[in-house]
Amino acid sequence: MKNIHPTMARVFQQTSLKPSELAHALETTPATITNWSKRGISNQGAIKVARKFDIDVNWIMMTSEELAVPKKLDTNNTVNHIKLSATEKHHLSSHFETVIADLESVNALLLSIQEAIKTGHTERATKLANIGQQLTEDLIKQSNAHLDTLTIMS
Numbered sequence: 279m280k281n282i283h284p285t286m287a288r289v290f291q292q293t294s295l296k297p298s299e300l301a302h303a304l305e306t307t308p309a310t311i312t313n314w315s316k317r318g319i320s321n322q323g324a325i326k327v328a329r330k331f332d333i334d335v336n337w338i339m340m341t342s343e344e345l346a347v348p349k350k351l352d353t354n355n356t357v358n359h360i361k362l363s364a365t366e367k368h369h370l371s372s373h374f375e376t377v378i379a380d381l382e383s384v385n386a387l388l389l390s391i392q393e394a395i396k397t398g399h400t401e402r403a404t405k406l407a408n409i410g411q412q413l414t415e416d417l418i419k420q421s422n423a424h425l426d427t428l429t430i431m432s
Contacts (some may be wrong), residue, residue: 279344283318286311301329305427317383321409328383336386339409364416384410392393 282290293300297311304311304326314323319338328335387410394403 282315284340285324286315288331288338288340289319289331293327293331300303321405321412324409325383325413327378332379335383335409335413336390336406350355351395364371376420377417380413384413384417387413 289300290297292329293303295303297315301308304323306323306326310323319327321339324335324338324356327333327338336354387406391403391406391410394406396398
């Protein structure tokens with residue numbers, strides 16, 4: 279495909295997946311990947327990619343190639359010392375990894391919003407703020423669902 283949008287070029291570069299493979303991995307359609315490749319990845323799409331492949335969402339959404347290497351999620355298991363069943367540890371560890379990645383993404387977005395405002399790029403600041411809001415709302419929903427799951431397990 280010619281003229282791939284920079285956001286998707288970065289996604290393809292980091293995942294090393296073909297468009298059809300990426301669609302399958304993200305549980306979306308090949309047409310969605312084609313659309314993102316032409317017009318740029320959607321906010322929700324960037325969030326899905328960031329979570330699935332542990333890539334900084336802000337890096338995905340940058341409009342320039344200034345950031346050479348994306349931040350990868352530190353996947354050190356922080357719950358091994360808690361006395362839980364293996365299944366409970368897995369659920370808790372997975373949830374914390376997602377929360378940490380999302381909080382790091384929100385922090386990076388906040389810094390980028392500040393920079394965009396300082397440099398007069400209000401449209402970019404607004405777009406990043408919308409991504410941050412979606413990410414925060416998703417984080418709250420997932421945390422509530424996870425708490426419900428742990429309550430059922432106990």
